[in-house]
Amino acid sequence: GAGVSQTPSNKVTEKGKYVELRCDPISGHTALYWYRQSLGQGPEFLIYFQGTGAADDSGLPNDRFFAVRPEGSVSTLKIQRTERGDSAVYLCASSLTPIGNEQFFGPGTRLTVL
């Protein structure tokens, strides 16, 4: 079956612009996670959805970042007023249930803010 997909694969934007990053999880996976990975570092947790609700958004760096998952499947990560420091690879992962299961990662979206 299809894995986790993310679009776009690359996004270049200018400082101050708004961007949306999309994640399509594996069908039937109830848990969805967003991570951000800077060069040379491991991924850092941003937000976790169980179904439609954001169960933990403690990793979002500030209120410019927001994510939704309105129907419990596809999720969109939204970044307002982008800054150069937002440049990173944004990774999405899903798991069948949130407890004790492996997470399947998408290929990521590389965001570059000029």
Place this chain on the structure above:
Amino acid sequence: SQQGEEDPQALSIQEGENATMNCSYKTSINNLQWYRQNSGRGLVHLILIRSNEREKHSGRLRVTLDTSKKSSSLLITASRAADTASYFCATDDSGGYNKLIFGAGTRLAVHP
């Protein structure tokens, strides 16, 4: 913040040799997972070891977990050039919903 720390940061070996990577973490866990990443993009899950397990095998991979020392190791036997990648350990948030906390990774280079 990152919980896990991998050691070494970089490892260079010849094909056929074994590669050992270590991971240390700070807080109690439910399980620990190892992932591989090629070219800075998607992560591939390798193996999950639960906190009540001490050793696990999968093909050429062997993972150990010592919860008393808060450490884990990943051994890749008979390495191949295709094993060249970054390897990350990730621990879950013991609050129970599998929020992963990654280390900075070990960059493995296997030379033909």
